[in-house]
Amino acid sequence: MADISASIQNRDAAGDSSGEAGPVEQTTMIEARNLDFYYGENQALFDISMVVPQRAVTALIGPSGCGKSTFLRTLNRMNDIVEGTRHTGEVLLENEDIYDSNVDVVELRKRVGMVFQKSTPFPKSIFDNVAYGPRIHGMRDRAQLAEIVEKSLIRSALWKEVKDRLKDSAMALSGGQQQRLCIARALATDPEVLLMDEPASALDPASTSRIEDLIFELKENYTIVIVTHNMQQAARVSDFTAFFYEGRLIERGDTEKLFTNPDEKQTQDYITGRFG
């Protein structure tokens, strides 16, 4: 708990405090309404209703198996690729249900990009990794591609380190650089939302800190939802936090309030380390 308070104070010192009232709730970008989700017979999410504000960071926390990643993956229909899954309820992206039959899933995933825990670059050059998405979406113009690659690498805070070796294999980058490359790859298709599933859990403290700084910068332009096991990290990087337990959303609110004065006893027990 002391650590988490320190994380919040550090974050506030870095200029993320909006005062005692907490962050202002912006326009809603995503909203889940009464979402149930099943893997075959096994129900993994129960009646989740939650908003994700635009251009802010929302962290999903909770003990292992509580449904954080499942919920994250429902937000760009990544679960569609798992056989035997189904849902009831709605997930609205700017007020339109992403599960409507007329939704183009490729287009949806362009708007709602994803970065995984241990993102693996393709065994291609740094340039080709970042250009991959735009090329899939039909872009062929070399100059335009070069512009997108540069912009994405600048945004993912990797440009300075790689600008002179864009033709080198991405596999030669360090773990932290590979993760930033994968963030650049996600940014290259110009998404509005970035879903991050434990983006720093496989990294050393210095690389983790870079990714956290990057998340902080990216929220100026993107809506970010991040799954993390690390409560200090949630406290450091997020504006809003949602606590999941056994497939249910127990509480969601302003990060500072949730970590210092939660409404629910289960949240209090979890953040003080009584379980999980």
Ligand SMILES: Nc1ncnc2c1ncn2[C@@H]1O[C@H](COP(=O)(O)OP(=O)(O)OP(=O)(O)O)[C@@H](O)[C@H]1O
């Ligand atoms: N591909 C899958 N097939 C079947 N069941 C799954 C699958 N993925 C997850 N589950 C189940 O759904 C439930 C929620 O899992 P999920 O991975 O969403 O939890 P989590 O909170 O992200 O956990 P962790 O923190 O350990 O990654 C668990 O009971 C899990 O076993």
